[in-house]
Amino acid sequence: MRHPTILHALSVNNLLDVLKQGAALAFVALGLTAALVAGGFDMSAGAVSQLTANLAAGAIGKGLGTAAALSVGVGAGLTTGLANAALVLFLRMPPFVATLGSMFVVMGLTLLYNHGQTLTLYDQPVFFRIGQGTVGPIPVIALLLACLLATLHVFFRHTREGLRMYAVGGNLAAAELRGIDRRRAVIMSFLIAGGVLGLSGVVLASYSYGASATAAGLDFLVSALAAAFLGASLSRTGELDMIGTTIAALFLASLSNGLILLGVSNLVLPGIQGIVLILSILLGVIGKRAIGQVTIF
Amino acid sequence: MEATAHTTSIRRWLPGGEFLRAYGALIGMVIVLLAVGVLKPSFLSYANVGNVLRQSAVLIVLACGLSFVLVLRGVDLSIAQTTDAAAITAAALLIHGQPVWMAFAAPLALGALIGVFNGLMMAYLGVPAIIGSLGAMFIIRSGEMIYTKGSEPQILFTLPKSVTADFLFLGQKTIGPVPALIVLALVCLAIAWGLSGLTPFGRYARAVGSNVRASFLAGVDTRMIFAAGFVLSGLFAAVAGIAMAVRTGIASPRGAEPYLLDAFAACYLGTLASRTGAVSIPGTLIGALFVSFLSNGLTILGLGAAARFTLNGMFILLAMAVGALRRPI
Numbered sequence: 355m356r357h358p359t360i361l362h363a364l365s366v367n368n369l370l371d372v373l374k375q376g377a378a379l380a381f382v383a384l385g386l387t388a389a390l391v392a393g394g395f396d397m398s399a400g401a402v403s404q405l406t407a408n409l410a411a412g413a414i415g416k417g418l419g420t421a422a423a424l425s426v427g428v429g430a431g432l433t434t435g436l437a438n439a440a441l442v443l444f445l446r447m448p449p450f451v452a453t454l455g456s457m458f459v460v461m462g463l464t465l466l467y468n469h470g471q472t473l474t475l476y477d478q479p480v481f482f483r484i485g486q487g488t489v490g491p492i493p494v495i496a497l498l499l500a501c502l503l504a505t506l507h508v509f510f511r512h513t514r515e516g517l518r519m520y521a522v523g524g525n526l527a528a529a530e531l532r533g534i535d536r537r538r539a540v541i542m543s544f545l546i547a548g549g550v551l552g553l554s555g556v557v558l559a560s561y562s563y564g565a566s567a568t569a570a571g572l573d574f575l576v577s578a579l580a581a582a583f584l585g586a587s588l589s590r591t592g593e594l595d596m597i598g599t600t601i602a603a604l605f606l607a608s609l610s611n612g613l614i615l616l617g618v619s620n621l622v623l624p625g626i627q628g629i630v631l632i633l634s635i636l637l638g639v640i641g642k643r644a645i646g647q648v649t650i651f
Numbered sequence: 652m653e654a655t656a657h658t659t660s661i662r663r664w665l666p667g668g669e670f671l672r673a674y675g676a677l678i679g680m681v682i683v684l685l686a687v688g689v690l691k692p693s694f695l696s697y698a699n700v701g702n703v704l705r706q707s708a709v710l711i712v713l714a715c716g717l718s719f720v721l722v723l724r725g726v727d728l729s730i731a732q733t734t735d736a737a738a739i740t741a742a743a744l745l746i747h748g749q750p751v752w753m754a755f756a757a758p759l760a761l762g763a764l765i766g767v768f769n770g771l772m773m774a775y776l777g778v779p780a781i782i783g784s785l786g787a788m789f790i791i792r793s794g795e796m797i798y799t800k801g802s803e804p805q806i807l808f809t810l811p812k813s814v815t816a817d818f819l820f821l822g823q824k825t826i827g828p829v830p831a832l833i834v835l836a837l838v839c840l841a842i843a844w845g846l847s848g849l850t851p852f853g854r855y856a857r858a859v860g861s862n863v864r865a866s867f868l869a870g871v872d873t874r875m876i877f878a879a880g881f882v883l884s885g886l887f888a889a890v891a892g893i894a895m896a897v898r899t900g901i902a903s904p905r906g907a908e909p910y911l912l913d914a915f916a917a918c919y920l921g922t923l924a925s926r927t928g929a930v931s932i933p934g935t936l937i938g939a940l941f942v943s944f945l946s947n948g949l950t951i952l953g954l955g956a957a958a959r960f961t962l963n964g965m966f967i968l969l970a971m972a973v974g975a976l977r978r979p980i
Contacts (some may be wrong), residue, residue, distance in 0.1 A: 395781070397781075441968060441972075445968075445971065445972045445975055446975050447968070447971045447972070447975065450726070450781060451919070451967065451968075451971050452968070452971070454915065454964075454967060455964045455965070455967035455968035455971070456964065456968070457964065458912050458960050458961070458963055458964025458967065459960070459961050459964035459965055459968070460964075461960045461964070462956075462957050462958065462959070462960030462961025462962070462964060463957075463961060465955075465956055465957035465960060466957040466958075466961065469957075470955075470956070470957075572785075572788075575785070576785055576786070576788075576789050579782065579785065583782070619797065621793060621796040621797050621800075621801055622793055622797065623793070624789040624790075624792050624793045624796070625789055625790045625792070625793025625794065626793075627789055628785070628786035628787065628788065628789030628790040628792075628793070629786065629790060631782060631785065631786040631789075632772065632778060632782070632783055632786035632787075635778055635779065635782045635783075636776060636778060639776070639777045639778055639779070640776055640777065642777055643777065644777045645773065645774050645777060645863060645873060645874060645877045646725065646772075646773035646774065646776075646777055646778050646779045646780045646783060646877075647723070647724040647725060647779075647780065647863060647877070648724065648725065648726055648779055648780050648781055649724070
């Protein structure tokens, strides 16, 4: 006999719910992956996503419409991406420190903007369609994700620019010997990351009917990092990969969903995310025999 | 490289020369604090300064632990969670009628255990410290939430005085004229300074931090030293947790999270105080004091968490930017 929770977990409605949850996470994870590909790091990914969610929800709340919310969100994302790139390139900071600093600045700006209040939206059928609507049986958010994924995949795997970014991230010395401009790759990767993260904020605001006020920057970050590294360890070469990231994000969302259906307390979920994060990076590093130093100065 | 030429030209352009370059950041910090004092004279009053010094004990201890890891070129993002876990452990043990010495010993053991876990993971398995400690942070947080059934605070001050008096003594009484918490911070500072300045461990740690390959070839057990840094940061975070519990008489999950930002800001600001731009214990002390006084000043000025996040984030960036200009290439 089958267990009832398994039946529910595999029901069409629940699968579509998981697809929506996973898509929201995948947006953030894709943005982060874009920053990681060129050898950067983005501590601020979660915080930027939350800031843009607040800005987008604010724009909708002021009655500016969906197009304005999108442009505000993506614009803010691009701005933070540009700022991160400037810190890394012109002030020659290691990406970890630059984005750690900008993470805290962005968290502060978010609090300044929402005054610690949750922004809840009501009655916005057009805007809610992004995160909650469906086209036939398929959620709009999943279609959006598929479009973004296709664009990013083609860009990173099949254009000169994208492959150069992989080269810079993979082996900087070799890439520079081949005449690849590191600065261009770094700017591009932070800009793409910022744009995608801005978009993710807009999608999150629509998916969750507004924006939360609790500083959740690190929570988003840990799930997104887990998705990116799990995705990398799924691929044959162990390289970061947009498709891998997306699959891993969907997997992580269904994992949380399944655990909650099995009656596991949601207090356990952060810990499980932490374990997944560590295990997924462990697969890649365990053979290298290095110690876990990072560039922090 | 063109970057070098760029830096040299900026350095030549900077006025004031050697003196300003060595002490400019310190002077800047003092000016900022004096400005707050001019706006709100109560900020520099005897009572307020004493109060901030007592409050800063937690941050000083925490930032000292983080300094060890940063010297090794590691990062420990789990320190604030360790602080919370230690505070909750101490409070829970007292609430369940355990003796006072347990409330001091058990959190320390927990901190050391978390440090050993982190150390094994980063030094022996090779997990990058950002990722590993971020994972550890969430695992510990989950543990706290499960224990407290979703953030129920562990309250000490409602217990009978006979139970808590010996524990809360540390937070509320003075030893001679000096508050006990400040004595605790001074002891931790002395231990940290001694470890980094007087022992072989301190020298090995700087060696591993500046060139891990060279120190390995010179016979340093790099993995052991790297792991020891995490054990120290876990221990210091546990002491900070005890300090937090005795000062406030309450412990709840995520209570210490704001200290993570403060500790990073303190360490990075501290690099400005040393001439070489390296992380040092005295530098971290200066940074921690500045961060504590500034956040108190911001509160007095009526600015909340938003300003604190933004300013501390900017200070990290500013410290790194100034450091990049000063650093010899």
